[in-house]
Amino acid sequence: MTGAGSGIGRSAAAALASVGFAVALIGRRAEPLLETQEAIATGGGKAHVVQADVADAASVEHAFSQIAKTFGRLDVLFNNAGRNAGAVPLEDYEVNFWNDVVATNLTGVYLCAQAAYRLMKAQSPQGGRIINNGSISAHSPRPHTVAYSATKHAVTGITKSIALDGRAFNIACSQIDIGNAATSLTERMNSGVMQANGSMAPEARMDVTHVANAVVHMACLPLDVNILNMTIMATTMPFVGRG
Template sequence: MPASKQFAAVTGAGSGIGRATAVALAEAGFTVALIGRRAEPLLETKEVIGVAGGEAQVFQADVSNAASVDQAFLHIAAAFGRLDVLFNNAGRNAGAVPLEDYDTDFWNDVVATNLTGVFLCARAAYRLMKAQSPQGGRIINNGSISAHAPRPHTIAYTATKHAVTGITKSISLDGRAFNIACGQIDIGNAATSLTERMNKGVLQADGRMAPEARMDVTHVANAVVHMASLPLEANVLNMTIMASAMPFVGRG
């Protein structure tokens, strides 16, 4: 629990992991900046937080667009005065596409959201955290267990998630001088609308289609809150949270 009023930003806050985490951060005492492309789902998240007695504001932004991201964080700075935590969560699924069928525009779209978007939001938060007084803050990147092992036919998604790990480590190193900590949470099979297909079956490394276990998304949200609530002298550099029965360990 934060000792005094603190401010967090969550990208992709309109649904799924982003919404669950924004709600959990508000419940933990953070005032939350809700960031995403579409206003309506962000307003729905804000309403959920408000009903529970929390505080949140909506900031529309396309995370793949530098000007849009920078404008949103300028508005966050003006509204809150500082930023203590960024949960760099926004991303997109890419589906299973054989390498020989990959379209260049499809590749670029996945990279724009899952990699460039993470960089742009981290850069904007880093600038704010470096300039504010007291200096410092925490950036938490949403990686994936695909940052460790791929699913079949997911080269774009897997490449971006491996690259997010490089971003996390670089920020963790470069942020030391400015009291900016950076960690990564790698999530496996949280129960959201994006993973409902896993109940019917998804492609496995041996070519089979098989259903996979999922876990309640609140476990992910609570894990992010734990990372966010640590004093800046401590950092979870990398956490893997997964449905216990999913086939990640021993995949292939």
């Protein structure tokens, strides 16, 4: 579980632990991961903190070697780590800003998926499931979000490629596209965010628990069944028909 220190990651980690998964909590900062671990332990679950930067290849390799050593195998990866990029007009984008977004939202997803794929291919019994956190921006962008939207569209390509290549090794790959989960990152939506026509308007949000439950459902499927893509969203948010 990457990005396990807060928000969707913390909620999904707790939900997976509650149904019996032993969860590896991956993230850059130890303190929030330890808070997630404590919350899981309080509920009777098992979790292990693995500090890592998903955008750094050596850090990811080390993290997944720790996972193999600690747990013996890897059955599910929720490839959740990502960063928001804010609204920046295309003409004002700086290349360093672009590279930072790509490093976390795309390269990080690739590196973790690759490391998980290698473990799942080598272990016995062979196989496992990779669940990539996409976004509804993988289908329809918000205004002034070229880097974020580009990376989320690219995650869909990663998901489909792994779903194809993993068939021979009993590795399933899924994507969950999440719209307006109620976390600290989306609090600004209560007061208003930019719409496709340039206006500002508040948007509906959903309890993050529903997202966590959806991840558990995907994770618990037998490997001969796959939800290739799931969209879960606040019913009245402006996604269908956006623009």
